[in-house]
Amino acid sequence: MEKNRDKVQPIRKPFRIRDFAHETFMARLIRRLVVPITRVWFGSCKVEVLNEELFEKYVRLDVPVVGGTWHRAAIFFLYYFGRFRPMIMISQSKDGEMLAQYTAGHGAIPVRGSSSRGGRYALERMVRHLKSGGKACATVLDGPRGPACVAKKGMIILAKLSGAPLVPVMWSASRTITLRHSWDKTVLPLPFSKVCVDVGEPIHVPADAKGEELEHYRRLVEERLNTMMAEVDRRCGYRCQS
Numbered sequence: 575m576e577k578n579r580d581k582v583q584p585i586r587k588p589f590r591i592r593d594f595a596h597e598t599f600m601a602r603l604i605r606r607l608v609v610p611i612t613r614v615w616f617g618s619c620k621v622e623v624l625n626e627e628l629f630e631k632y633v634r635l636d637v638p639v640v641g642g643t644w645h646r647a648a649i650f651f652l653y654y655f656g657r658f659r660p661m662i663m664i665s666q667s668k669d670g671e672m673l674a675q676y677t678a679g680h681g682a683i684p685v686r687g688s689s690s691r692g693g694r695y696a697l698e699r700m701v702r703h704l705k706s707g708g709k710a711c712a713t714v715l716d717g718p719r720g721p722a723c724v725a726k727k728g729m730i731i732l733a734k735l736s737g738a739p740l741v742p743v744m745w746s747a748s749r750t751i752t753l754r755h756s757w758d759k760t761v762l763p764l765p766f767s768k769v770c771v772d773v774g775e776p777i778h779v780p781a782d783a784k785g786e787e788l789e790h791y792r793r794l795v796e797e798r799l800n801t802m803m804a805e806v807d808r809r810c811g812y813r814c815q816s
Contacts, residue, residue, distance in 0.1 A: 643714060
């Protein structure tokens with residue numbers, strides 16, 4: 575009896591879907607259910623591009639470009655820009671695996687890595703992609719875990735190494751769902767809502783930039799994205815309440 579009482583009981587972990595993200599079942603679920611649903615859902619929205627000239631030059635035309643946005647905007651943008659086949663940096667976490675399946679389902683090319691793990695490998699692949707004729711590479715600038723709306727240097731360095739301009743993009747919508755308990759306050763447009771997409775002025779990072787100069791461009795893209803976010807939110811009447 576004493577032996578049984580002292581026996582260490584196994585710790586039971588709570589069931590979490592993301593723990594099985596590597597399995598074929600999850601890949602099939604995302605590609606066969608989540609992707610088609612979001613394609614119909616987001617496809618019902620009416621999109622207004624605020625800067626058509628920049629959109630035509632840096633999105634529609636076949637020129638190499640580095641794109642950046644905030645994490646809160648990722649889900650809709652992966653759908654919206656997927657048709658242009660960009661290469662997207664996504665973290666190597668289990669949550670990142672689910673996002674990679676979603677990304678590929680909408681037509682983009684996921685490459686795994688982030689500022690915390692695998693970032694150098696992902697950057698090298700992106701540089702090769704842009705220099706070998708690839709159209710675009712992008713990621714969320716405040717990923718993988720924040721803080722929200724504070725840019726990291728990854729895409730600044732990619733713009734420097736590739737020679738491609740860094741173009742900030744942002745969206746907001748007239749009617750939304752906000753995941754208030756997520757660190758980034760992820761936003762999704764409701765069906766049939768109006769979505770405003772803004773494309774910012776390109777940022778050209780010199781090939782010899784380093785140190786304080788790189789920090790200057792990091793602050794510049796951060797300020798520009800936050801200004802764009804405030805503007806599209808104002809136009810759409812969006813307010814995120816904590």
